[in-house]
Amino acid sequence: MKKSALQIAREAYQPKLPLGLRGNVSVKEGEPTQSVADQEEIKKLFPNTYGLPLVEFVPSEEKKDYAPINVGVILSGGQAPGGHNVICGIFDMLKKQNPESKLYGFLMGPGGLVDHDYKELTADIIDEYRNTGGFDLIGSGRTKLELEGQFEKGLEILKQLNITALVIIGGDDSNTNACVLAEYYAAKNAGVQVIGCPKTIDGDLKNEQIETSFGFDTACKTYAEVIGNIQRDANSARKYWHFIKLMGRSASHIALECALQCQPNVCIVSEEVEAKEQTLDEIVEYIAGVVAKRAAAGNNFGTILIPEGLIEFVPAIKKLIAELNDLLAEHAAEVDGLDVADIREWLCKNLTPANAATFKSLPEGVGNQLALERDPHGNVQVSLIETEKLLSEMVGKKLAEWKKEGKYVGKFAPLHHFFGYEGRCAAPSNYDADYCYALGSSAAQLIANGKTGYMAIVKNTTAPAENWVAGGVPITMMLNMERRSGAMKPVIKKALVRLDGAPFKTFAAQREEWAENTCFIYPGPIQYFGPSEVCDRTTVTLALEQNA
Structure with a gap:
């Protein structure tokens, strides 16, 4: 594989680990847990994996002996920067525990498990993918693991390869499926542990135990760079309104984070639209009002951020x-x-x-x-709905009406952008490279300590990496019952933008000034080498949420 100079330099980067994962490790267990809602229903559905304790890894003086084990890994759902480092973290920790342990990658997502499509991941292969973006090491897919026939087909190949643990790296749906699979194998005494890892650039897989999903940091920094470039161009040409749709179907975390990084004239937050029961016409009138007000000051240009799932x-x-x-x-x-x-x-x-x-x-x-x-x-594919064009068309019509009434005197020339795939496979930021490597290491430790039905977690990540806290959370703790495809099913509760949270309140306190004046920030590209305050910084969202 031919590599760029940056790739070669990044390959040598050694991700930082928390103290609890660096040497000998012991397990500190907390109190039994319960699901966030619908406790009785969830408990009935998951009798073997419900109520497990939280787990934290702490440094130990005691050196343990680990028997060799075979582990499988799956990348599930859309790509997110840092996935390869999760796999590297699993591999390195397994080999550290026992050099005879093996790691197998199932190809093209959960379908690889069902179809028995896999390859062994050796050191030579792993070393080619350290600190790289994408999921191309083993590929990803969206096959849902939810049927008994799939579980049994998977069990066939796991038994054949003597794999006793499976790590599923994915979002809320993929980790829900991991929880179902863990329960199924536990009920059968199949001898297979199942561990999840929190992935999604959308940022909606987080709660009290999961500070952020991996990939969110890198994706937002990637989008913010391009938005900043567009804002610099807009401030130079002074004649275009840029309508920018950003990935994030179920929540507006990406749009809000990019607004905090770039200070656009308008950012629509879907959760606020719902809370205020706004109509499409009210959203259009708000945007048109900002355009008209800036036009009155001679500013016929600006940027508008729109979350993908607004509609x-x-x-x-x-x-x-x-x-x-x-x-x-x-x-x-x-x-x-x-x-x-x-x-x-x-x-x-x-x-x-x-x-x-x-x-x-x-x-x-x-x-x-x-x-x-x-x-x-079973959801509408909202990414295919050109909301940015719909809104600009409606804003244009509203401004034309106002012009006839003498309420608007400017020129309105809209341009359209959709930033989604550009951020999903970027080379991970230092934060995501470190965070993902620690998640993979935590997953391997959960396996070594006999856990199943857990998701690997790393907390306190606004502190220096040595002070991060690694461990695991029972996936059942995050479940509630929701209607999916016409039926009630257990799923991980999505985290929406909290209107009473620090990130939104910080945005809301400044948006009127951003709307009227040109307050653009130009973040520039992700920095991998240099001062820590530049290279290792977290998202604004995480810093505000953690009061860092």
Whole structure:
């Protein structure tokens, strides 16, 4: 594999580990836990893995002997910077415990386990991928592990390879599936441990135990660099309004973090839209008002950040989507094979009157997308809805109306951007390189100490790395019951932007000034070498949440 000079230099970077993972390790266990909600239902579904204690790894004087073991690893779902370092952390800790231990990678996601598609990960292979972005070491996929037949097919290859532990690196859905798999194998006494790792650039896999999901730091810094470049261009040309949609279907963490880093004129936060029960027209009027106010000062330019999942948070559209998901799940055979026009007609006849009226009011392109194929989790594929163009078109119409009424005197020239894939496979920042390596090391320690149904965690990450706290949290602790594809299922509760949280309150206190004035910040590219305050800094979100 040919490498750039940066790749060669990054390969030599040694990720920093917390003291609890550097030498001999002992386990400190906390009190029994319970799920965040629906305790009785979750306990019935997970009798073998419910109520386990929190785990923390601490330095020890005692040297342990570890028998050789074989471990499997899976990358599940969308890519996130640092995934390779999780695998490197697992590999290095396994080899440190016993050089005879082996690590197998299942290829192209959970489907590799079911299809028995794998390769052994040796030192020569691992060393090629240290501190690199992407998931190309073993690939990823979105196959959902939720059926008994899949569990049994997986067990066949695990037994064949003498694999006694499996690490699933993924987001909330993937880790929910890891929890289900752990329970299934525990109930069967199959002799296979299952451990999860928290991954998603969206930032919505976090709670009291998980400070942040890996990849969020790098992705936001990548997007912030490009947004800063666009803002510099906008401030130079002074004639364009840039509508920038950012990844984040279920929460607005990315948009909010990028706003805190870049100080755009407008940032819409989906959770606020829902809380205030705002309509699409109210959002458009707010944006148009900012454009008009800046135009009155001679500033016919600016930047507007839009979260990818905004459309789902507008209350009327959220109600529509919920009914659409249930209808299309229940009547899949009936609508299968129909073209989009016929599906639209069928929906208009079968939706409740209020939701049918909302559906008919939407632009045709948006209505078509809501009617089309769902993602593997049964959700609308909102990333394909061009919300940035929809909003700019509606803002343009509103400004044209105001111009006729003498309320607006400027020029409105919109440009559109969608930043998503650009941030998913970037070379991990020092923070993500360290955090992911520590997560992988924690996963290996959880396995060595006989744990199953746990997610590896690392806390206190705004402190120097030596003071980070590594351990594990029972996945059942994070579960609640939610409606998915027409049925109630146990899932990890998503973390939305908290409107009473420090990051949003910090943003809200400054947004009026950012809207009226040009307060742009230009963060520049991720720095890998140099002063710690530049290279090792966390996201603004994490610093504010941890009061660091």
